[in-house]
Amino acid sequence: MISATENTAWTLVVSKGQSRNPKKRELEQAIAELGQCIDGLQVLVVPHLYDLPKGSDSYKKLSELEGNLIVVSWIYSRAAHWVLDRNGIQGQVGEVLISDTDDQDDEATEDQDVAGEVVDAEEAEEAEVIQRVTDLYPRTSRSIHCIDLKIADQVDRIREEIQRIVGIENAQSPPDSLPIVGGQLVQIDEQTNRRWYPVIDFDRCTNCMECVDFCLFGVYGVDGVESILVEQPDNCRKGCPACSRVCPENAIIFPQHKAPAIAGATTAGDEGFKIDLSQLFGAPAKGEDAIEVAARERDEQLLLAGRDTVGIDDQLKKRQAARQQAPKDELDHLIDQLDALDL
Numbered sequence: 001m002i003s004a005t006e007n008t009a010w011t012l013v014v015s016k017g018q019s020r021n022p023k024k025r026e027l028e029q030a031i032a033e034l035g036q037c038i039d040g041l042q043v044l045v046v047p048h049l050y051d052l053p054k055g056s057d058s059y060k061k062l063s064e065l066e067g068n069l070i071v072v073s074w075i076y077s078r079a080a081h082w083v084l085d086r087n088g089i090q091g092q093v094g095e096v097l098i099s100d101t102d103d104q105d106d107e108a109t110e111d112q113d114v115a116g117e118v119v120d121a122e123e124a125e126e127a128e129v130i131q132r133v134t135d136l137y138p139r140t141s142r143s144i145h146c147i148d149l150k151i152a153d154q155v156d157r158i159r160e161e162i163q164r165i166v167g168i169e170n171a172q173s174p175p176d177s178l179p180i181v182g183g184q185l186v187q188i189d190e191q192t193n194r195r196w197y198p199v200i201d202f203d204r205c206t207n208c209m210e211c212v213d214f215c216l217f218g219v220y221g222v223d224g225v226e227s228i229l230v231e232q233p234d235n236c237r238k239g240c241p242a243c244s245r246v247c248p249e250n251a252i253i254f255p256q257h258k259a260p261a262i263a264g265a266t267t268a269g270d271e272g273f274k275i276d277l278s279q280l281f282g283a284p285a286k287g288e289d290a291i292e293v294a295a296r297e298r299d300e301q302l303l304l305a306g307r308d309t310v311g312i313d314d315q316l317k318k319r320q321a322a323r324q325q326a327p328k329d330e331l332d333h334l335i336d337q338l339d340a341l342d343l
């Protein structure tokens, strides 16, 4: 038996995927079993976290847990963190070394080389400090490490990462050599339906309320302290990501969207240079304006709901003008140069 670091409570949460793919089920099972081999690590297996309502048994159980969490799920790490946050399971973003940037770092590095542009770290420090929602309302100090099973689909890789996170030095033991320690696994089976709603990354959100004004389906609201809130998630129109295109901070995530950035893929790059993938991989097609696309997507949903379209309204026009007048930053120059290369 191997043991997690003393004096720290750890729970491994295995969030099952939506599909019934037997390979996925096997991987989830294997991860739950390897978690049982680590003394001091509780294991909780729940249905897909995104689909669960806040009042579900799974979230009730999660809210009872104290200490740090390692969460494995089939959505991007950033998406999983903020899905938990919106359901009251809050904490700091814990480091995960196998992340969704692994597969994209090379691409990002190539892009930097193509553009020949490197943002100076000092310039970044001099940039205006913008207050985020989590600056105003800091989360508790517990750490939540979210591992994305889409990119880490090998048990050995996940085991090593879990052992690293909980502070076990010997990360080389094969799972077969580890005895199962009974009584530590709780599995909650409950019925879920597939859902579609936005999740806000409060480390990015500035509470600007653009999304409240843009959404005409009453999804967003404000809480008692005038902070943005996804108030009626199930009013959201399935498959539409329109508001994520108008958020100035790329803070709105649709975890099940096919575009990585809209689904919560993170930035790539080192400390001195970060490329926002949402502007490279989640952006509308070349030549399209994000505001126009958002207005079109919103109109499509209004028509489907039997309502009148609104097109690019005054608020969007202002936003479009502000975007066009804003001085180009390093990323804009990078995108311009990539466009010029016609890749």
Ligand code: SF4
Binding pocket: 200, 204, 205, 206, 207, 208, 209, 210, 211, 212, 228, 246, 247, 248, 249, 250, 251, 252
């Ligand atoms: S538009 Fe984006 S930054 Fe503004 S309140 Fe909504 S989520 Fe936050």
Ligand code: SF4
Binding pocket: 198, 214, 215, 216, 217, 218, 219, 220, 235, 236, 237, 240, 241, 242, 243, 244, 298, 301
């Ligand atoms: S996708 Fe559309 S319906 Fe859903 S929250 Fe955004 S604007 Fe509202």
